[in-house]
Amino acid sequence: MTLTERRPLPPDTAAAPGQAEETATDTQASPWAIEAQKLNIQYGDFHAVKNLDLRVPRNRVMAMIGPSGCGKSTALRAFNRMNELIPGARADGKVLFHGQDIYSPGVDPARVRRWIGMVFQKPNPFPKSVYENVAWGARINGYKGDMDELVENSLRQSALWDEVKDKLKDSAYALSGGQQQRLCIARAVALKPEVLLMDEPTSALDPVSTAKIESLLAELKTRYTIVIVTHNMQQAGRVSDRTAFMLLGDLVEEGDTRELFLNPRDERTENYISGRFG
Amino acid sequence: MSGRPDPSRAGFDDRLDERKAKAGRWKAAFLAAASLAVVSLAVLVLSIVDDAFGYVVIRYAVNPAELTDGRELAELTDGELLELLQAQAPARRLRALEREAPLAGRGHDELLSLIEAEILKPEIAAAYSLAESLFDKRRIVEESKAEFPDGYLSFRSWLSPSFLGSSLNAKPLSTGVLTAIKGTFLTILVAMATALPLGVAAAVWLEEYARDNWLNRLIQASIYNLAGVPSIVYGMLGLAVFVRLLAPLSSGAVFGLAAEGMEANGRTVLAAGLTLALLVLPVIVISTQEALKAIPSTLRASSLALGATRWQTVWHHVLPASAGRVMTGAVLALSRAIGETAPLVVVGASTFLTQDPTGIFSPFTTLPIQIYQWTSRPQPEFRHLAAAAIITLLGLMLILNAFAIVARQKARAKGNPS
Ligand SMILES: Nc1ncnc2c1ncn2[C@@H]1O[C@H](COP(=O)(O)OP(=O)(O)O)[C@@H](O)[C@H]1O
Numbered sequence: 001m002t003l004t005e006r007r008p009l010p011p012d013t014a015a016a017p018g019q020a021e022e023t024a025t026d027t028q029a030s031p032w033a034i035e036a037q038k039l040n041i042q043y044g045d046f047h048a049v050k051n052l053d054l055r056v057p058r059n060r061v062m063a064m065i066g067p068s069g070c071g072k073s074t075a076l077r078a079f080n081r082m083n084e085l086i087p088g089a090r091a092d093g094k095v096l097f098h099g100q101d102i103y104s105p106g107v108d109p110a111r112v113r114r115w116i117g118m119v120f121q122k123p124n125p126f127p128k129s130v131y132e133n134v135a136w137g138a139r140i141n142g143y144k145g146d147m148d149e150l151v152e153n154s155l156r157q158s159a160l161w162d163e164v165k166d167k168l169k170d171s172a173y174a175l176s177g178g179q180q181q182r183l184c185i186a187r188a189v190a191l192k193p194e195v196l197l198m199d200e201p202t203s204a205l206d207p208v209s210t211a212k213i214e215s216l217l218a219e220l221k222t223r224y225t226i227v228i229v230t231h232n233m234q235q236a237g238r239v240s241d242r243t244a245f246m247l248l249g250d251l252v253e254e255g256d257t258r259e260l261f262l263n264p265r266d267e268r269t270e271n272y273i274s275g276r277f278g
Numbered sequence: 279m280s281g282r283p284d285p286s287r288a289g290f291d292d293r294l295d296e297r298k299a300k301a302g303r304w305k306a307a308f309l310a311a312a313s314l315a316v317v318s319l320a321v322l323v324l325s326i327v328d329d330a331f332g333y334v335v336i337r338y339a340v341n342p343a344e345l346t347d348g349r350e351l352a353e354l355t356d357g358e359l360l361e362l363l364q365a366q367a368p369a370r371r372l373r374a375l376e377r378e379a380p381l382a383g384r385g386h387d388e389l390l391s392l393i394e395a396e397i398l399k400p401e402i403a404a405a406y407s408l409a410e411s412l413f414d415k416r417r418i419v420e421e422s423k424a425e426f427p428d429g430y431l432s433f434r435s436w437l438s439p440s441f442l443g444s445s446l447n448a449k450p451l452s453t454g455v456l457t458a459i460k461g462t463f464l465t466i467l468v469a470m471a472t473a474l475p476l477g478v479a480a481a482v483w484l485e486e487y488a489r490d491n492w493l494n495r496l497i498q499a500s501i502y503n504l505a506g507v508p509s510i511v512y513g514m515l516g517l518a519v520f521v522r523l524l525a526p527l528s529s530g531a532v533f534g535l536a537a538e539g540m541e542a543n544g545r546t547v548l549a550a551g552l553t554l555a556l557l558v559l560p561v562i563v564i565s566t567q568e569a570l571k572a573i574p575s576t577l578r579a580s581s582l583a584l585g586a587t588r589w590q591t592v593w594h595h596v597l598p599a600s601a602g603r604v605m606t607g608a609v610l611a612l613s614r615a616i617g618e619t620a621p622l623v624v625v626g627a628s629t630f631l632t633q634d635p636t637g638i639f640s641p642f643t644t645l646p647i648q649i650y651q652w653t654s655r656p657q658p659e660f661r662h663l664a665a666a667a668i669i670t671l672l673g674l675m676l677i678l679n680a681f682a683i684v685a686r687q688k689a690r691a692k693g694n695p696s
């Protein structure tokens with residue numbers, strides 16, 4: 001099972017006969033959903049992420065925190081090759097997904113993104129109906145099952161079904177900001193991805209909507225691995241199992257969230273979480 | 279607020295009166311500029327309308343009152359009309375008409391127009407402008423009585439249903455713009471059917487795919503420059519390529535569809551339409567590029583993040599969201615193409631078409647060409663025909679713009695952020 005295969009096999013199902021063994025080893029042996037190795041990202045001459053080594057554990061929520069401009073979004077985008085959309089951005093190093101480097105030649109970024117989904121800072125539903133927002137991604141990725149069922153399940157997983165079940169044909173733009181963001185989550189989970197990357201998903205939302213999404217994350221991590229960028233340390237503390245702290249493009253420290261907040265190993269982490277800068 | 283300002287807040291002299299006076303002067307200048315534009319538009323419209331309506335003096339070869347003993351021609355029965363025609367028209371003409379279709383089987387209106395054409399033979403002896411007709415009627419009446427004692431004075435709208443519905447002929451009283459309208463529609467159809475898909479495709483390439491390298495920058499710069507090339511140059515290009523080089527193609531000879539005797543003549547609707555397509559292509563590319571630029575990159579990002587290909591992103595999201603603006607640009611281009619005259623003169627618009635164009639391999643004329651030809655004729659009645667044709671052309675443009683607005687509203691109503 002590789003990302004370069006012609007068939008878009010879900011990584012957790014049985015692979016082609018000759019590869020069954022290899023798949024079994026790489027999915028079961030490795031507890032990491034994503035593993036960045038010596039990842040460097042540059043915008044022209046500007047070195048935004050430096051030598052990042054980060055392992056994201058499966059079915060956990062990892063928070064990435066750090067002051068504005070430290071490279072959190074840049075690193076996150078590199079985990080599903082969304083950085084390639086930015087002119088002048090270059091990445092080198094490795095990002096392993098099921099033991100395979102998503103940057104190796106022959107890997108199609110479309111297939112990477114199909115397994116590693118993304119939710120953006122500002123809710124950005126398609127200018128289409130609620131239903132179509134959820135169904136579209138599944139359809140273009142060749143979903144063969146019952147679409148109505150998939151849409152309902154995805155909306156339920158995003159805690160949105162009860163609010164929109166009578167408005168499936170309405171424009172997604174008619175929803176509130178918080179609902180739109182949950183719709184974007186539903187749109188991403190409709191592909192049954194393995195990993196969800198979220199870049200400050202609540203920063204444009206009111207406190208009530210924020211709380212809804214935060215409680216949703218605990219549900220979602222039973223099915224997906226989540227990496228969430230946040231500038232809000234309380235949020236990181238509430239939702240994440242592990243936290244990575246970045247500063248000026250460097251990963252300063254990464255560890256169990258409680259541990260990192262209670263006993264930071266690095267002085268810079270301590271300064272940041274005690275509010276002395278950032 | 280006490281009378282004396284706090285000394286720590288001193289140091290300002292707001293001179294509000296002076297600033298307001300200056301603002302007032304600028305405001306007046308802006309108003310004057312806007313009014314000037316309105317005034318010149320009004321003058322334009324008035325001068326056209328002035329020529330499109332007014333009194334005419336008509337003279338007949340045979341006086342209609344004598345013909346029918348004072349009865350109105352239109353009141354006669356078919357049988358009486360037929361009798362009249364057979365009694366008065368030259369026998370040779372009657373035989374020719376009979377050969378085309380039996381005279382007895384022709385309808386009332388057709389008989390009337392035959393009588394007019396074969397017996398009455400009306401001609402315009404004098405034509406007056408609308409302003410004269412409204413404000414100087416007495417002089418017109420006296421003058422026409424004195425100069426044309428056998429003439430009939432009547433008020434004529436040069437723009438009329440029969441003007442719109444008649445094909446081109448040599449007589450100012452019965453000619454019409456139908457030939458030119460058909461030619462305009464056909465050439466514009468060819469032009470837009472070619473330029474719109476090509477232009478949108480080129481814009482999609484430049485905005486959605488092209489990297490920032492020297493080749494693509496060269497393409498972009500060429501397109502900007504092409505948009506500024508004078509239209510007559512496109513006419514030269516069209517003449518060299520579509521009319522001369524591709525004559526067998528543009529005359530339809532390669533398909534065996536050329537009009538008889540026209541196999542070597544590339545001066546067809548197709549050649550004209552393709553020339554206009556080249557002319558508006560850069561306009562469409564640039565306006566489509568602007569439309570695509572207006573689509574937020576987050577729309578593309580959210581599509582690509584779902585594993586969509588670039589093509590799926592463009593086709594399902596970017597193009598639908600920009601459709602309204604693309605259509606607006608297309609209609610602007612179309613309005614430009616409709617009004618073009620110079621390149622079509624170069625490509626070889628026909629000076630006088632005896633038959634309406636029937637397809638893309640027909641010789642062509644268009645409304646602006648027709649207007650140009652009528653205005654260049656010395657006889658005054660052609661000036662009035664040109665005015666009526668101008669109103670027709672403007673009306674056509676207004677209708678097209680209305681379509682564009684409807685298309686844009688529809689696209690907006692779908693919830694697209696364009
Ligand atoms: N498109 C870009 N071009 C150039 N520099 C960029 C671009 N995006 C981000 N940067 C720079 O990279 C650094 C990291 O940005 P980012 O990853 O967005 O930070 P964060 O998400 O932690 O706030 C910042 O200094 C920013 O100025």
Ligand SMILES: [Mg+2]
Pocket residue numbers: 072073074199
């Ligand atoms: Mg950011």
